[in-house]
Amino acid sequence: MSESQAAVREICDAIIKRVDRAYVAECGRKNEFPQKLWDMWVDTGLLSMGLPEEFGGAGGSLKDIVLALDLLHREALLLPIAVTNFMSREPIMHYATQAQKERYLPPTATGEEFFSFGITEPDSGTNTFKIKTTAIRQPDGTFLLNGGKTYQTAFLESSHCLLVARTSPLDSEDRTHGISVFIVDTTLPGISATPMSIGMYLPEQQYQTYFDNVVLPADSLVGEEGKGLSILFSSLNSERLLVAAMNVGQADYVLKRAAEYAKVRAPFGVPIGSYQSIAHPMARAKTYVEAARLMMYQACDKHDRGESVGLDVNMVKILSSEAFKMAAEIAMTTFGGAGVDVSQDILPFYIAAQNNTVAPVNNQIVLSFIAEKALGLPKCY
Ligand SMILES: Cc1cc2nc3c(=O)[nH]c(=O)nc-3n(C[C@H](O)[C@H](O)[C@H](O)COP(=O)(O)OP(=O)(O)OC[C@H]3O[C@@H](n4cnc5c(N)ncnc54)[C@H](O)[C@@H]3O)c2cc1C
Numbered sequence: 001m002s003e004s005q006a007a008v009r010e011i012c013d014a015i016i017k018r019v020d021r022a023y024v025a026e027c028g029r030k031n032e033f034p035q036k037l038w039d040m041w042v043d044t045g046l047l048s049m050g051l052p053e054e055f056g057g058a059g060g061s062l063k064d065i066v067l068a069l070d071l072l073h074r075e076a077l078l079l080p081i082a083v084t085n086f087m088s089r090e091p092i093m094h095y096a097t098q099a100q101k102e103r104y105l106p107p108t109a110t111g112e113e114f115f116s117f118g119i120t121e122p123d124s125g126t127n128t129f130k131i132k133t134t135a136i137r138q139p140d141g142t143f144l145l146n147g148g149k150t151y152q153t154a155f156l157e158s159s160h161c162l163l164v165a166r167t168s169p170l171d172s173e174d175r176t177h178g179i180s181v182f183i184v185d186t187t188l189p190g191i192s193a194t195p196m197s198i199g200m201y202l203p204e205q206q207y208q209t210y211f212d213n214v215v216l217p218a219d220s221l222v223g224e225e226g227k228g229l230s231i232l233f234s235s236l237n238s239e240r241l242l243v244a245a246m247n248v249g250q251a252d253y254v255l256k257r258a259a260e261y262a263k264v265r266a267p268f269g270v271p272i273g274s275y276q277s278i279a280h281p282m283a284r285a286k287t288y289v290e291a292a293r294l295m296m297y298q299a300c301d302k303h304d305r306g307e308s309v310g311l312d313v314n315m316v317k318i319l320s321s322e323a324f325k326m327a328a329e330i331a332m333t334t335f336g337g338a339g340v341d342v343s344q345d346i347l348p349f350y351i352a353a354q355n356n357t358v359a360p361v362n363n364q365i366v367l368s369f370i371a372e373k374a375l376g377l378p379k380c381y
Contacts, residue, residue, distance in 0.1 A: 005067055014044065019037050023036060028078070028202065033204075037203070041080075046068055048109035057109050062241060066244075067245075069246055070293070073249025074249045074253055078246075084114075085108060087239040089105065096222050114159060126361065128179070128232075130170070131164065133149065134165060141218035145211045146212065148209055152209050153202075153205075153206055154207075164228065164232060165182060167179075167226050180223075181223060183220050188215070189214070191214055192212070233310065244320035245296065247292070247353075248289050250327075255289070258330060258331040259273065259282060261335055265336075281326065282334070284326065321356045324349075327349075327353070
């Protein structure tokens with residue numbers, strides 16, 4: 001274990017002693033921001049992990065952040081603003097100008113400012129190339145932003161959004177051309193957002209956003225105009241690993257809860273955990289969780305060494321989301337009717353596990369990607 005990983009473990013142990021699942025679940029039920037957990041993110045310095053010291057960070061790597069998410073989600077402490085903030089920092093560290101890095105990165109280490117991330121649109125869904133939001137360069141160098149996004153996690157709470165927009169129309173010869181990435185101040189005139197009502201207990205609010213002739217300063221653009229795809233993938237690859245940590249962590253939490261229940265629940269006089277119909281799916285799920293976790297940390301190591309990880313992180317996406325779904329399904333079966341009892345706090349994980357096979361990207365398109373890249377099968381999307 002590296003020095004930074006030992007520090008992460010120590011911090012997570014301290015957090016787990018001070019915040020419990022009951023608090024986080026209560027915030028989820030009331031749709032309230034888990035302030036206590038957020039304060040600990042900030043106070044313990046965990047938020048500054050993965051950010052170089054020259055930008056106010058504590059150093060360390062993506063693997064350290066993934067480890068923190070894994071450890072805390074094993075206790076079902078769903079950290080607020082984890083994914084969007086970390087996945088947005090990543091391309092800024094690698095592709096932004098020095099001035100942009102100095103302006104935008106340090107406040108994300110202290111929690112004064114943080115990022116949301118905007119790519120999904122109501123009509124284009126998974127097909128990013130079809131996005132309609134445009135940012136057209138004006139004669140004075142600024143960009144005029146028009147359009148809107150959906151499912152924008154914590155948009156209004158965030159200071160900035162790392163936003164994907166078209167700077168030129170879709171070119172059927174090269175659909176990757178014309179995609180650009182911007183750092184958008186969420187308070188700019190012309191921006192509005194409405195909260196979405198979703199049936200999940202999440203630590204953040206989701207928003208539908210609207211951009212009406214928003215003037216973006218010239219230096220909002222990250223990297224080269226029209227060539228934002230590699231920038232985008234730098235974000236999306238780290239997103240896959242961050243969400244994988246949440247998947248394996250929560251999978252372990254529900255398995256732990258299910259095993260505890262199966263040891264004492266005995267409608268026929270013997271604990272239900274002695275039935276193979278309960279024990280085997282749990283054992284199978286646990287095996288998948290550990291396989292997913294191994295591959296997740298291996299992919300983190302490759303990522304942190306600067307190696308290409310496109311295929312690895314997509315395989316991790318499949319393994320971790322399926323492991324979480326298997327774990328949540330057997331937990332629901334184990335709890336029987338009590339699975340839907342709100343006070344048992346099991347159902348939210350079942351919903352989350354299903355959702356995580358669809359978001360941040362659906363498993364069907366991920367499998368198509370793996371089929372193409374690993375097996376040479378025809379591209380179908
Ligand atoms: C809680 C939550 C938070 C989110 N936060 C953010 C955020 O902060 N920022 C952001 O930009 N987005 C966010 N999203 C959006 C998320 O990334 C999308 O929901 C996801 O990418 C799927 O897109 P869609 O919902 O439009 O599904 P669609 O694209 O409409 O797909 C619907 C279904 O069709 C199938 N399908 C689609 N395309 C294919 C294909 N090519 N091959 C095979 N099957 C296919 C899949 O089964 C898929 O589940 C969030 C979503 C949720 C639920």
